[in-house]
Amino acid sequence: MPYILVQVTDEGVTHEQKAKIIAGATDLMVEVLGKDPDETFVVIDEVNTDNWGRGGEMVTLRRQRQAAARRKP
Amino acid sequence: MPYILVQVTDEGVTHEQKAKIIAGATDLMVEVLGKDPDETFVVIDEVNTDNWGRGGEMVTLRRQRQAAARRKP
Amino acid sequence: MPYILVQVTDEGVTHEQKAKIIAGATDLMVEVLGKDPDETFVVIDEVNTDNWGRGGEMVTLRRQRQAAARRKP
């Protein structure tokens, strides 16, 4: 009877990627714990990068810095 | 001091239904555990059917199949 | 396909109270949203009063103060 919450930043997760996450997380419960897939819920929560922090800063700023670093020759 | 999270698919939950869920979940805490309603938080989280999986597939697909089955004579 | 998390302090919630919370929360989803009870998960999370804060203080201290106030004539 597993419940799986997958929380990720909302950086363009596609319909196909969501389908793969749902299938993969469910398979994991079936293969490792022998759970019934029909009893397995997977919820994907997409979080705006302004609302996710790491290292004390918004992921939005982290992404800007990463992009700037890549643009440098 | 209960905190209750009600996570449901976002299939048109009305304002009135939300009010009933909040009132009902709070009453449950008061009646069963003797909690103070003012100390009881209820949070309703509406999840897109693309982001909820069961049986390894998106609820969106599940709903389409259920609708197709109903249309058949 | 609701998932309901009921988080309460671990102040002696009995087996019977847990059964009532599970039944009541499930009934609420059936009556208000027309959900299938078999598709409704209820998870009760009992939290130590040292690990729950309100008003900036541990519930443990709050309970001690409430008990002391009741003992006063």
Added chain:
Amino acid sequence: MPYILVQVTDEGVTHEQKAKIIAGATDLMVEVLGKDPDETFVVIDEVNTDNWGRGGEMVTLRRQRQAAARRKP
């Protein structure tokens, strides 16, 4: 390796306030528990006032009542 979820009503939390919440919650983990900020995730979840209940009623209604009370002479 802390994960911190900050759930608040969506009553106009600004970009600057989000940055302060992320920085402040991360600092708290560093100062109190000696955690590495880079290992600290902070997620802010803004909840519509229709979806948050307290005292058995929607926060939306609570806010309307509070506003009406303030308008009275």
Added chain:
Amino acid sequence: MPYILVQVTDEGVTHEQKAKIIAGATDLMVEVLGKDPDETFVVIDEVNTDNWGRGGEMVTLRRQRQAAARRKP
């Protein structure tokens, strides 16, 4: 920067099974979303069967009924 919560009943999940869940959920984020494994947190929450309800009843009772059904010739 994914955070994955895996909530399951506490029916003897072994150390090896936990390792497989952590590895599998992390791999899923790497393969499907291209995430950095070092930025992926997986938290396993084992819930007592008395504290998990489905179909309006405790999983504990459900398991007893399932076991009784298997014993019948």
Added chain:
Amino acid sequence: MPYILVQVTDEGVTHEQKAKIIAGATDLMVEVLGKDPDETFVVIDEVNTDNWGRGGEMVTLRRQRQAAARRKP
């Protein structure tokens, strides 16, 4: 009306540290968002290091490796 969940590994968080986390997280809501402390819940969830994964491995193993590295001359 904030609800804050602080999830950390259960590596000996003391009573005093919990009190500081509760006070600090509540102060943050008061100072940044102007919230009422009495309406602010803080829940600390201590997770066994076997149940927390990062980089695809249990934190338990990570800690053992870190300790081994420190013992080396």
